[in-house]
Amino acid sequence: MAAEISAKIVKELRDKTSAGMMDCKKALQEADGDFAKAEEALKKKGLATAAKKSSRIATEGIVEAYIHMGGKLGIIVEVNCETDFVARRSEFQELARNIAMQIAACPQVQYINAADIPPEIAEREKKIEMEKDDLGNKPVDIKEKIVEGRIQKKLKEMVLVDQAFIRDSSMTIGELVKQNISTLGENIQIRRFERFVLGEGLEKKNEDFGAEVEKMMSK
Structure with missing residues (x-):
């Protein structure tokens, strides 16, 4: 029955x-x-x-902006779909918003997919790990396995689609996108993003308050 x-x-x-x-x-x-x-x-x-x-052409979509921490952190992300009709749907716009918030919450994320990571990044990480003191006395084959595991963990932390969704840790961002593809019936791709951190790359002024007070009192 x-x-x-x-x-x-x-x-x-x-x-x-x-x-x-x-x-x-x-x-x-x-x-x-x-x-x-x-x-x-x-x-x-x-x-x-x-x-x-996933192989269908997606050239429509939106550019979503998310500002956090009182204007000290900003994210711009482009998310593509196949038609302007889907781009205007609230579900698609919510997805783009969630992706932007995810990027803001994951400062270590630098790439969208693992395939985007340049080979030299993995080589650099391998060199760093191989020289660590805690691996000094281990056999070469064991050392290689440990290093490979550490590298894969580090690289995964750099990839957006591999991150656990901040609003539902049972799924990754990649799975969230696929869920929306199924729901909306169109191919959806995260094309690119930029992260802006206030003052990043600038040499910050060191405040010497004692000297500043002396200077003011001498006037």
């Missing part, structure tokens, strides 16, 4: 996955009412849909 699927649980699954109501009901029916199994099935379906759309 098939499990009875209530409208309430269908809505809960929709809220959790952003999938369509009929898709949620079907997934629950196929999973005999098991919420976790239905969620996993919808997730796999969404990833498959996103993979099919």
